[in-house]
Amino acid sequence: MDAFYGLQVRMKFSAVVSMRSDPVDPALFVRNRAKLVEKLKPNTLVVIHANDITPTNADGTLQFRQNNDLYYLTGVDQEETVLVLFPDAPMEADREILFVRETSEHIAIWEGEKLTKEQATKVSGIKSVRWVDSFEDVFHTLAPMVDVLSLHTNEHPRANTIVETRNRRFIRACQERYPLHRYERVALSLQEIRMLKDEEEIKFLQKAIDITEAGFRRVLKFLKPGVGEWEIEAEYLHEFVRNKSRGFSYSPIIGSGKNACALHYLENDKICEDGQMVLMDVGAEYGNWNADMTRTVPVNGKFTPRQKDVYEAVLRVMRAANGLLRPGLGPIEYQKKVLEIMEKELIGLGLIDAEEAKKQDATKPLVKKYFMHGTSHHLGLDVHDVSPPNSDFTVGQVFTIEPGIYIREEGLGVRIENNVVIGETENIDLFVNFPTTVEEIEAAMAE
Ligand code: GLY
Ligand code: MN
Ligand code: MN
Numbered sequence: 001m002d003a004f005y006g007l008q009v010r011m012k013f014s015a016v017v018s019m020r021s022d023p024v025d026p027a028l029f030v031r032n033r034a035k036l037v038e039k040l041k042p043n044t045l046v047v048i049h050a051n052d053i054t055p056t057n058a059d060g061t062l063q064f065r066q067n068n069d070l071y072y073l074t075g076v077d078q079e080e081t082v083l084v085l086f087p088d089a090p091m092e093a094d095r096e097i098l099f100v101r102e103t104s105e106h107i108a109i110w111e112g113e114k115l116t117k118e119q120a121t122k123v124s125g126i127k128s129v130r131w132v133d134s135f136e137d138v139f140h141t142l143a144p145m146v147d148v149l150s151l152h153t154n155e156h157p158r159a160n161t162i163v164e165t166r167n168r169r170f171i172r173a174c175q176e177r178y179p180l181h182r183y184e185r186v187a188l189s190l191q192e193i194r195m196l197k198d199e200e201e202i203k204f205l206q207k208a209i210d211i212t213e214a215g216f217r218r219v220l221k222f223l224k225p226g227v228g229e230w231e232i233e234a235e236y237l238h239e240f241v242r243n244k245s246r247g248f249s250y251s252p253i254i255g256s257g258k259n260a261c262a263l264h265y266l267e268n269d270k271i272c273e274d275g276q277m278v279l280m281d282v283g284a285e286y287g288n289w290n291a292d293m294t295r296t297v298p299v300n301g302k303f304t305p306r307q308k309d310v311y312e313a314v315l316r317v318m319r320a321a322n323g324l325l326r327p328g329l330g331p332i333e334y335q336k337k338v339l340e341i342m343e344k345e346l347i348g349l350g351l352i353d354a355e356e357a358k359k360q361d362a363t364k365p366l367v368k369k370y371f372m373h374g375t376s377h378h379l380g381l382d383v384h385d386v387s388p389p390n391s392d393f394t395v396g397q398v399f400t401i402e403p404g405i406y407i408r409e410e411g412l413g414v415r416i417e418n419n420v421v422i423g424e425t426e427n428i429d430l431f432v433n434f435p436t437t438v439e440e441i442e443a444a445m446a447e
Pocket of ligand 1: 250281282292377383402417
C-alpha cells in the first residue's frame with residue numbers, strides 16, 4: 001500500500017530530464033548569465049535556489065514549477081537546484097557552480113530520471129556541476145571571501161503571498177550567520193535584463209502563441225449554442241497538450257454572456273447560449289514561456305450589429321494602442337492616452353455622454369466604468385513578466401495589448417488581447433496569423 005501511494009503521488013511532481021518541448025539553446029543561458037555578471041558589484045556572490053515543491057493536502061503536491069530567475073540563468077527545470085555565481089573567485093571552477101540533486105537508481109525508479117552532471121552541463125553551459133548535498137559546505141567556504149551576497153527575493157509589485165520560499169529561508173539563515181556582509185537584491189538586475197527578450201526567447205513565445213492559435217481555431221469549429229464553458233476549456237487543453245505544451249499558462253477564463261464582465265471569472269461552468277458572445281482569455285505554455293491571448297466571439301458564429309459595433313471599437317483601440325506602445329513612452333502616459341481613445345469609442349457606442357465627459361472629474365474618469373484594467377503588461381517566463389517599475393518602452397520588449405469594453409447591463413463583455421514585440425521601426429505582432437476581424441472570425445466559424 002505504501003508503495004502504491006508513493007507511486008501515485010510522486011509521479012505527479014517528478015521533474016523530467018528532457019522537457020516535453022524542443023530543447024532550448026544553452027547559449028541563451030550563457031548569454032543571460034553574462035548579462036547578470038556585468039551588473040554585479042565587485043566581489044559579489046550570487047545564490048539562487050529552485051522553488052520548493054508546493055504541498056496541497058495529505059501527501060499530494062502541485063506540479064513542480066521552477067523559479068523563473070533560476071530557469072532564465074540555467075535552463076534547469078528540476079527541484080533542489082542551486083546556482084552560485086562568483087565572477088571574481090580566484091579559482092575558475094568557483095566562478096559558476098550549479099548544484100543538482102544526486103541521481104540514483106532509487107530515484108530513477110520512483111521519480112523518473114534526474115539530470116546527471118553531464119546533462120546539467122549540456123542544458124546550462126555550466127562546467128562546474130556538483131551534487132546539492134555539498135552546497136552548504138561549498139557556500140560556507142566561499143562566503144567569507146566575498147563582500148556582497150546577492151540573494152533572491154520576489155520583487156513583483158503584485159506578488160502578495162505569505163508563503164516563505166526556499167530563497168527567503170536561505171536569506172534568513174545567511175543573515176544570521178553573516179550579519180556584517182553587504183546584501184543585494186539580485187532580482188533588481190534580473191528585472192532589467194529579463195524585460196529585454198533574446199531571439200531564442202521570442203522563438204519559444206511564438207511557439208506558445210502558435211499552439212494557442214491552434215487551440216483557438218479548434219474552438220471556433222467546436223463552438224455552438226448549448227456547449228458548456230468547461231467543454232471549451234477542454235478543447236483548448238487537448239490541443240495544447242497534443243502540441244507539447246504542458247498546459248495553460250494561467251487559469252483560463254471562459255466567460256459567456258455577462259460572465260465576460262467578471263474580470264477574474266474562473267468557474268467556467270455555464271452554458272453558452274444562442275445570441276451571446278463568449279470571452280476566452282487563454283494561453284498555452286511552451287518550454288516555460290507563455291502566450292496570453294483573449295478572443296471574444298459570438299456563440300452562434302454570427303455577430304449581431306451591436307456585438308459587431310462593440311467588437312470593432314475594441315479592435316480599433318487595440319490597434320491604436322499598438323501604435324502608442326513605442327520607445328519614448330512609459331506605461332503611465334501610455335495608459336492615459338489609451339483611455340482617451342477608449343473614451344471616444346465609448347461615446348460613439350452611446351455608453352458615455354459627450355457633454356458629461358467634458359465635465360468629468362479627472363480623478364474618476366467615466367471610461368473606467370466600462371474599461372477598468374490596464375492595457376498592457378510585459379510577457380515572458382512570467383505571464384505578468386518582471387520589469388523595473390514604470391520603465392519606458394524599449395525595442396526588444398514583449399507586451400500584451402488587451403483593451404476591453406464590459407457592459408454589464410447588456411450582458412456583453414469584449415476583450416481582445418494580442419502579444420507584440422517592440423521592433424525598431426514598428427511592433428511585430430506575434431498574433432498576425434490569428435483570425436481577428438469580424439469577417440475573419442465569422443469565416444473561420446463557418447468552416
Ligand atoms: N490572462 C491574464 C492577463 O491577461 O493579464
Ligand atoms: Mn490574458
Ligand atoms: Mn494579459
